[in-house]
Amino acid sequence: MPELMTLAGGTPSDSPVDLGDLPSSIGFALRRAQLLVFNDFLAALASEDIRATQFAVLTVMNANPGLRQTQVCAALGIQTTNFVALFDGLEQRGLAERRPVETDRRAKGLFLTDAGQIALTRLTQLQAAHEARFTERIGADGKQLLLSLLQRLTDPAPA
Amino acid sequence: MPELMTLAGGTPSDSPVDLGDLPSSIGFALRRAQLLVFNDFLAALASEDIRATQFAVLTVMNANPGLRQTQVCAALGIQTTNFVALFDGLEQRGLAERRPVETDRRAKGLFLTDAGQIALTRLTQLQAAHEARFTERIGADGKQLLLSLLQRLTDPAPA
């Protein structure tokens, strides 16, 4: 478990250190918030020993049964080369499995096992509680506003 | 230079993959945005070969000449053990230096060199251009709103 957060730790209030223009930069603020939220996620799901990326993979598999590795990787921005060990872990824990794809013998379809389905339900509940903690801080309206701003930041506005 | 971004890459539009509830989670959206912005920062300052953390350290040194390592680390959430190599790099490039502290012979005060001052000016200009690119996407008002929401997310509201 991470102890402190790079670019995010410390306690701003008890420190007389001047951060200059950093606090007014989008990247700095995003980094601080992201690390804080991710650490909270990790703590909230500590009993399940799951990483944010693993949770994302399980979620996508659940929404798209039989999806191929390449597609999951493309959707989540994971390199296929790094996905192998990640998925091996889920498979060894009996949460997910690879199955042959009839139409393409190179490919493998990814599926949640029954245990994986049950685990994901539990994980999703814990995640929802974690999410609610932060939603409470900025309100439901604030959350929608934040998501909207982040999306506009991420997806360049169309001409 | 990072090729793709974990939890952030892919091209949502050309993919029929259902991401489930991920897009409506604060952490997922924050992660995507943060990685996108950091990659842009890295690209914008590629000619200077500087990391976001190094830029942050230089900025804090500039605002607080003579600050000790421990204080810089606390302010930015860097562990002192990892700070050593980071600062060694800046020192070897002639951008910063450690000086003895008169009142405490254990401590070392951190200072920008003249070359460091000049470099930081250049870096700050490049950073400002990068910042402007994203401010343009959400407007000056949007940026202020975003920073405000992120701060409320990060600093638990006082009772």
Next chain:
DNA sequence: TATTGTTATACTCTATAACTATA
């Protein structure tokens, strides 16, 4: 005893190159 800075080290995450079996 506690603190400042340091070394050594390990673990995670992410990246590149190269291979295999299919298509």
Next chain:
DNA sequence: TATAGTTATAGAGTATAACAATA
């Protein structure tokens, strides 16, 4: 010739333990 999955490996980033010098 290109693609899906894989292995091996290297590089960042971040974590802990232990130490010397000084307070």
